Amino acid sequence: MNLTVNGVAHEVGGSELTPLLDVLRLEVGVMGPKAGCHQGGCGSCTVLVDGEPRRSCLLPAGYAEGTEITTVEGLGGPEALAPLQQAFVHHYAAQCGFCTSGMMLAAQAYIDRGGTDDHEAIQAALGGHMCRCTGYSKIIDAVAAAARGDSFDLTTTAVGKYTRMANGGAE
Amino acid sequence: MAAATVAMDAATEVLTPTSEEEAIEAFGDGTDVLVVGGGTIVVPDLTYRRLQPKKALLLGRSGMSGVSKNGSRVTIGATTPVQALVDLPAPVGPCAANVADFEIRSQGTVGGNVCAGEGHEAPRGDLQGALLAVGATARSASAGDVTEEPLEDFLPRRGERLLLSISFDEPAAGAYAGLDRPHTHDYTALSVSGARAADGTVRLAATGAGSHGQRLTSAESGDAEAALNDVSPHDDALASAWYRTKVLPVLVRRVLDELKESE
Numbered sequence: 001m002n003l004t005v006n007g008v009a010h011e012v013g014g015s016e017l018t019p020l021l022d023v024l025r026l027e028v029g030v031m032g033p034k035a036g037c038h039q040g041g042c043g044s045c046t047v048l049v050d051g052e053p054r055r056s057c058l059l060p061a062g063y064a065e066g067t068e069i070t071t072v073e074g075l076g077g078p079e080a081l082a083p084l085q086q087a088f089v090h091h092y093a094a095q096c097g098f099c100t101s102g103m104m105l106a107a108q109a110y111i112d113r114g115g116t117d118d119h120e121a122i123q124a125a126l127g128g129h130m131c132r133c134t135g136y137s138k139i140i141d142a143v144a145a146a147a148r149g150d151s152f153d154l155t156t157t158a159v160g161k162y163t164r165m166a167n168g169g170a171e
Numbered sequence: 172m173a174a175a176t177v178a179m180d181a182a183t184e185v186l187t188p189t190s191e192e193e194a195i196e197a198f199g200d201g202t203d204v205l206v207v208g209g210g211t212i213v214v215p216d217l218t219y220r221r222l223q224p225k226k227a228l229l230l231g232r233s234g235m236s237g238v239s240k241n242g243s244r245v246t247i248g249a250t251t252p253v254q255a256l257v258d259l260p261a262p263v264g265p266c267a268a269n270v271a272d273f274e275i276r277s278q279g280t281v282g283g284n285v286c287a288g289e290g291h292e293a294p295r296g297d298l299q300g301a302l303l304a305v306g307a308t309a310r311s312a313s314a315g316d317v318t319e320e321p322l323e324d325f326l327p328r329r330g331e332r333l334l335l336s337i338s339f340d341e342p343a344a345g346a347y348a349g350l351d352r353p354h355t356h357d358y359t360a361l362s363v364s365g366a367r368a369a370d371g372t373v374r375l376a377a378t379g380a381g382s383h384g385q386r387l388t389s390a391e392s393g394d395a396e397a398a399l400n401d402v403s404p405h406d407d408a409l410a411s412a413w414y415r416t417k418v419l420p421v422l423v424r425r426v427l428d429e430l431k432e433s434e
Contacts (some may be wrong), residue, residue, distance in 0.1 A: 046274065057214070060214060
């Protein structure tokens with residue numbers, strides 16, 4: 001099978017029935033999608049397939065052939081965080097981070113299809129995603145901020161400082 | 172576990188038809204064939220090895236997706252995503268909107284939802300009740316024979332045939348009432364759908380009150396308690412028989428009231 005992941009083409013073996021999640025993690029080596037429950041209940045494996053959020057643990061890999069797959073690595077990296085990623089940092093929307101990549105891809109798809117900062121609409125869009133750390137409100141605040149187009153100067157926040165240190169940036 | 176999944180799949184022959192005709196041929200008489208629509212129900216069963224089929228029929232590229240309308244007749248292809256139904260009038264639209272979450276609705280298919288076998292934890296088939304209430308017919312195939320029959324006749328043998336499409340006449344009025352799901356991943360514990368056809372006939376049906384969706388004919392004349400003559404709710408992981416028995420007439424009453432208001 002030929003899969004395009006974050007703009008890079010990969011040829012992978014195995015059955016078309018294999019969950020896309022297993023192909024991404026075990027064969028392609030992309031670790032952004034997390035294997036939480038492996039049965040569609042937690043949302044942490046969510047990736048974008050042609051821009052649409054899909055549970056990669058539920059999607060037979062054969063269905064992703066010929067599509068553009070985007071994982072959290074494709075949104076933006078430490079050197080150039082995407083606006084949504086900056087919003088998550090600014091609003092302290094990640095604690096352990098396990099659900100975060102799935103949350104961000106579902107949220108990015110929500111924003112891309114014209115989603116607003118309406119909290120109920122964001123809750124509906126993220127309804128299949130479990131977070132056991134933050135109590136959700138900060139995540140929803142972050143998505144609302146990104147949907148509004150808020151901009152952030154992360155160097156002025158404590159979180160930004162830690163992020164810079166974690167990236168090896170000089171203080 | 173994941174590595175074992177990859178190894179297991181190699182033992183399953185994967186069939187990928189690109190048209191309805193090819194799908195009917197590949198299905199044959201259904202012996203040893205696992206039908207995969209969107210994959211949301213069966214892929215976890217494969218991952219956890221509850222299912223180890225000889226053949227898997229992947230319908231994703233069979234072109235059997237789409238909702239079409241001819242006058243008041245609505246036809247839904249078997250591989251149409253559940254999400255494509257959420258804006259239809261009650262009871263089908265609100266029932267579809269109550270299935271799982273946006274991502275699962277966008278991947279899971281109407282055919283997969285209607286044909287799902289009884290789960291090991293609870294009944295599946297959230298849409299069955301709403302489609303029974305609108306008097307839907309099911310077009311299905313087995314061994315090359317294509318037939319269209321009332322959904323209530325199709326449901327008991329849904330594991331033996333390949334569902335191709337579902338059709339129904341848009342009702343004059345419809346209503347839906349269901350229990351809230353504790354988690355988006357849960358199947359419908361209990362819901363009641365009702366519809367009044369253009370000729371004034373009222374149909375009621377329930378999801379979650381039996382092993383598959385069932386008509387509630389005894390309550391259709393307006394006696395909500397009589398719904399318990401038609402079904403025997405059971406215990407499972409989602410709700411007890413006692414609770415379902417208590418709540419069913421309440422949901423029936425709400426649906427009947429809503430249908431009455433729309434007269």
